[in-house]
Amino acid sequence: MIWVDADACPVVIKEVLYRAAERTQTVVTFVANQSLRVPSSEYLRTLRVAAGFDVADNEIVKRVGPGELVITSDIPLAAEVLEKGGEALNPRGERYSRETIKQRLVMRDFMETLRSSGIPSGGPAALSQKDRQLFANELDKWFRAG
Template sequence: MSIIYVDADACPVKAEIERVATRHKLVMKLVSNGGLRPSANPLVESVIVPDGPDEADKWIADRCGPADVVITGDIPLAAKCVEAGSECLRHNGERFTGANIGQQLAMRDLMADLRAADPFRQGGGRGFTKADRSRFLDALERAVRAAKARE
């Protein structure tokens, strides 16, 4: 049975994921270090991992497989999930694949180097929009169907 794993810390689309999981009758695992409000939905399970860097990522990477969907903004976690055969999406609906994950990792490293070279440079990322939410829902629907086809 397919499972939707959510790297839940700072995930802006938890409610949308829950709606899709409920519609498809899939278990949704919200993985975090704590601090999330539990859902009354019996399909939603809150998984609290120990404090520490990347503990939620390790937990998800150790369990996901080809019939699962993973939602994360963490590129190294996405690489592990793609390698495991999972469908993997960013919060804005962008899909991580075997064809693009290498470029994503390289871009992440480049941006880290640029930030380190200019410590005064501030964020400046764009905000999360309704269009991002809509694009995410469409991508999640496609990812769930693809994962269920591999069950």
């Protein structure tokens, strides 16, 4: 089972997931606080949650089980998924791990502090073809390991 933090998931990554769900016959659930359109498939589902801060994240954490994969760029969500025995992968192909998640949380908090102090930190670079390929490769590794 794969859960997707769909509000901020890039379209190109969703398309990779659509194809992977069909190819591997794996259920992929897209969780968002808005209506989503996904291709008609017995393997693709949507779950609409109420609008609000972290509502989709909290729903994913509540439902994710050990060994299931969550696609998210939200580091605190990834940390909670890892605590529950799930796995987490961001849309750029970075697999979050128990060994590195604390460091990622510290860096996220540091950057948040800089931004709130008025120091411009810029945002993430646009998703590249290399990022998309890294994502697809890591997703395939997860399928093979399962």
